[in-house]
Amino acid sequence: MIKILHLTFVLLSISSFVGRVYLAEKRPELLEQKWIKIGPHIVNTLLLITGFTLVFQGSWLSGEYGWIVAKIIALLGYVGLGMVAIKSQGALRWQAFAGALACFIYIGIVAVSKNAFFFL
Template structure:
């Protein structure tokens, strides 16, 4: 698979991951039983695994690393924050207010990750 194909897989997985997170967040805010469906618990892990694998493939293919590219380091740090906020929003938050705040922050962090990816700048303003 060439670089452009891997990049398109990565972008598609990022879009699917973000859309599914928004859907799961909406269900969480409504306390919907849909959030407990089996596919809702499995599909995000499959998409995010493909997203991570394609990210690693892109970095290896292009010879870039977080140590040499500040934008990539920023994206990686933001990814960790997104994961933590996402788990608080969808699983670990003790109250609806905590889950809602974590969800809103996770959406902002996701938008930041996309902006960094598009601009290749750690501060994409």
């Protein structure tokens, strides 16, 4: 059940990110609406809570946990690049957006493979 909730929040999180970048490009005034400002924070908080719950339920900290550290580092990259993508303009916005999506994809692959260096 927690895994389904977590995956639901993953989809909501990436959807809200893509939607906010779109709004930043086409209708930036809409980003000032309260529910658009607060909603993603609620979704991402629930995403983190369900993620930590899965880690502790699966006892994943008792063994090799480098992949969890890699996901946390990539998550920080995703958040930072996402902020740049939403707040900047022009080519920088799209470079940050691509970088944030790359971090997101990396996090997903590491979550499935449990291997931070799956590309080696």
